[in-house]
Every structure is written in C-alpha cells, then in structure tokens.
Amino acid sequence: MIRVELPYHLRQLAVVGREIQLDVDAPVTPRAILDAVEARHPMLRGTIRDYTTRERRPFIRFFACGQDFSLESPDFPLPDEVASGQELFRIVGAMAGG
Numbered sequence: 180m181i182r183v184e185l186p187y188h189l190r191q192l193a194v195v196g197r198e199i200q201l202d203v204d205a206p207v208t209p210r211a212i213l214d215a216v217e218a219r220h221p222m223l224r225g226t227i228r229d230y231t232t233r234e235r236r237p238f239i240r241f242f243a244c245g246q247d248f249s250l251e252s253p254d255f256p257l258p259d260e261v262a263s264g265q266e267l268f269r270i271v272g273a274m275a276g277g
Contacts, residue, residue: 180200180201180202180264181200181201181202181203181207181212181215181261181262181264181268182198182199182200182264182266182267182268183198183199183200183201183212183216183267183268183269183270184197184198184267184268184269184270185197185198185199185270186270186271186272187272188272189223189226189227189270189272192222192223192226193220193222193223195220198267199216199219199220200264201215201216201219202215203215203262205262206256206262207256207257207261207262208253208254208255208256208257209241209248209251209253209254209255209257209268210253210254212257212268213227213228213253216270227239227270233253235249235253238272238273238274238275239270239271239272239273240270240271240272240273241268241269241270241271242268242269242271243257243258243260243261243266243267243268243269244258244260244261244266
C-alpha cells in the first residue's frame with residue numbers, strides 16, 4: 180500500500196483527505212504512482228502531468244524520504260520505505276513569484 184500526500188488544491192478537487200492510499204505494483208516509481216492516482220481520481224488528470232506529454236507540470240514537485248525526486252526519471256525506483264508504505268510520497272505545489 181503506497182501512501183500519497185496531495186496538496187490542498189488537489190485534495191479539494193478530488194474530494195479526499197490529505198493522504199490517499201493506493202495499491203501499486205512493483206517497481207514503485209513516480210510514473211506508477213501517478214498512473215494509480217489518476218486511475219482512482221480521474222478528475223486529477225492533467226493537473227499533475229500534462230495531458231499529452233505526460234510530463235510533470237511546472238510548479239509540481241515530488242518528495243519522499245526527505246529527498247526531491249522531481250527531476251529524476253519518472254521510471255526511477257523510489258526507496259523501499261515508500262514502496263512499503265512507511266514513508267509518504269508527497270506531491271507538492273511549488274510557489275513562484277517575487
């Protein structure tokens with residue numbers, strides 16, 4: 180069971196709490212997690228990744244085990260702590276401005 184934390188605006192759109200739990204087959208990668216999130220909550224399609232390219236949208240970041248995985252390959256295997264559900268996979272809406 181994978182635990183995923185969503186930012187406030189995506190929680191409101193999907194009508195879920197801060198954390199959702201998903202079954203994801205091994206290997207556990209950002210792509211596999213996002214596929215599972217979008218399959219369970221289709222209203223989130225296009226909010227985290229571009230509809231066409233399936234690339235991470237600007238200002239969306241991925242964190243797990245205190246590390247930023249946003250720039251890693253979407254097929255990069257995540258740490259075992261995420262795969263076992265001990266640690267959250269966090270999807271964070273970054274802020275910009277000045």
